[in-house]
Amino acid sequence: MYHQLSRVTGRLVAATNLQSPLFPVAPIALQRVEPPSIQYNTAHLSTVTEASACPAPGKRRLIPGTNIPYPPVSETIRKRQELFQKDNDVPVFLKGGPVDGILYRFTMALCIVALAGIAHTIYDHAVPKAK
Template sequence: MYHQLNRFTGRLIASSHLQNPLFPVAPIALQRVDPPAIQYNTNHMSTVTEATACAAGSRRLVPGTNIPYPPVNETIRKQQELFQKDNDVPVHLKGGPFDALLYRLTMLLCIVGLAGIGHTIYGHAVPKKQ
């Protein structure tokens, strides 16, 4: 016997008009379909034409367009070289003494914040004596 919800009372009642379950009893075989062949480096898939590729030279293009990336500023290039050097210094200290000062200030503020949280929790947990 199958059951359904009564729309008026919201309770389960025996269903008289549902003679079959709401799911298939016997599984239906799936149709076999071969996946499409993958095509690599075809002309209709590429957004770069031969003329623009030669004009751009060895410069990389913005994905999905024929526009080359703009040149990188020299100061940014120097900073990239500085931060990519393998000299066993953590990245948050590679900027020199100013970065070390900012790191220590951040750690001090974290400790002060944790102490403030501990003080607040202690103040709420232990009532004041009157």
């Protein structure tokens, strides 16, 4: 038996024999499908193998998914990496030397000026001007 909405009451009513169904599709029972099992990172799923994770000195690592080796790292970049990876209790944003200290202080000064400007704007809008 087919059902449809009544135009008068807006409720679901049985369709009459003279009316055709809106969707003449036979219902199909849902098929049960087992969910896929969880596959943890195993050797056949991983693109990183133990040998390529830490290559031996002299061997070059390959870009993942290709047979192209990574380009060599320049000596200046290698020195910078050593400088920034030292454990010398200096924040990373100051490890670049005195120029980093100047840039940091300049940025902090700009933030304070901006906060003062915001406070001034809020005060101007909050307090009515005397006439």
